[in-house]
Amino acid sequence: MIHYREWQAQLQLLYHSRIFHDWALCQEVHLSDNKNALSLRLKPSQRLQKNTWRTENKSLDHIQLYLTYSQVYNEPLLLLRIWESKCINDILMTKLMFPDDIESLLDVEGKFQLGLDTITNLENSVWYSFHPCDTSNIIGDQIEVMPTYLRRWVSIFVFSWLGYEDS
């Protein structure tokens, strides 16, 4: 677990490290005004685009990630939404996509558990959340490695399945 204040400090360090700005998939990155969440707009990786076409017969437009904090688990919390591009009456539109098996689509089966939830502090909007209850076991929270807790969390919860290449 990570205390809220520590997490908030590490989130700002992470943002200013420009690791997301330099990520090839990242189209936009934004630190919220109260500095307690990071939102990212990503272009889909080739593998994810292929998976989506194969399993859903759909074309992805972009992926939205929201890195926030779970007051229940005292852990970082990753929220995700997937947007498909769709042509309706000759007009190209984007719309939220809810695949039948999200874990299989993202190729994270057995690694992470995801579920749809309404997020109260995001106006009750619907997001996939990566269930955070096992986070400490996955990341390791021994006192000597706590300063890099969030950096390691991002490496596992974000980059491990989306891939990281510099832009």
Place this chain on the structure above:
Amino acid sequence: MDEVKRLVWNGELNVLVSIDPSFLMKGSPREIAVLRIRVPRETYLINYMPFIWKKIKNFLSFDPLNDNEKYFWFEHNKIPISWNYPVGVLFDGLLGRSSTFATTFEDQLKDEITILRIRLVMGDSPPPTIIPITISKTQVEKYWFHQWKQVCFILNGSSKGIMSLSVNESRKFWSSIITRNFHDFIEISSKISTSRPRHIPIIVQIFKASGISRISQPTIRMTGVNPTLKDIEEDVFNTDEGMSANNCIVICQGIEIPWEIVLCDLYFKLRSFDGFLYITLVSIKNNDKALPEL
């Protein structure tokens, strides 16, 4: 305490489900578009989807279970309803939204025909606050189990209680909701609970006099001796809302609750089948009740 829990468990509502005509073939009998069901307060609406599909399947104009371009949800007076809250909580919320609350909640109920009227509708995209209903048979069970994981963590500071349930116990737990087996539900839910919780799992829906509503999940730490609802007032309201215990009534499980009630007692007696205590706070428009504290 078990008697109160049993009353809560056995609480039921009359639900009238009307089916949007877009689901049905033209010329379908009118009566097929209206279903009257008696539904426990302590369940999810979508546990009734298989029943609803079965009732209307011979008149459907398309195959809803194999059409991945269509989404379904429930509405009440054109307001989308979230299936992921207990049916009783939805009812209390809708009543809270519609009533004037010039009189007490019980007096209001006397004059209301207590039917929850909902409509099954569809569209190309679900409303932004509605979790899409999927064809997966385990969708609702997974969601509910995840709620209990959170509850276990909030109460005990770890998920050990729920994660150490055997596969059979986990199945029996969910089955108790579907088959309405009170004994099994109490037996397994008590393995997850503790008599001395660290925090109280609570979800609050607030209806302001302006008609605006919001839902929050505050962190309620159990400090002091037997804190009451009044003691957690600051955790429940935003300071800028202009709402307080003096101008709001508390509804839980369809009952008006005094602010002086001990929170822990309230939790263990009236918590819902997903482990959370849901309270509905409604502004009193007529300030007869809102006497300042002396």
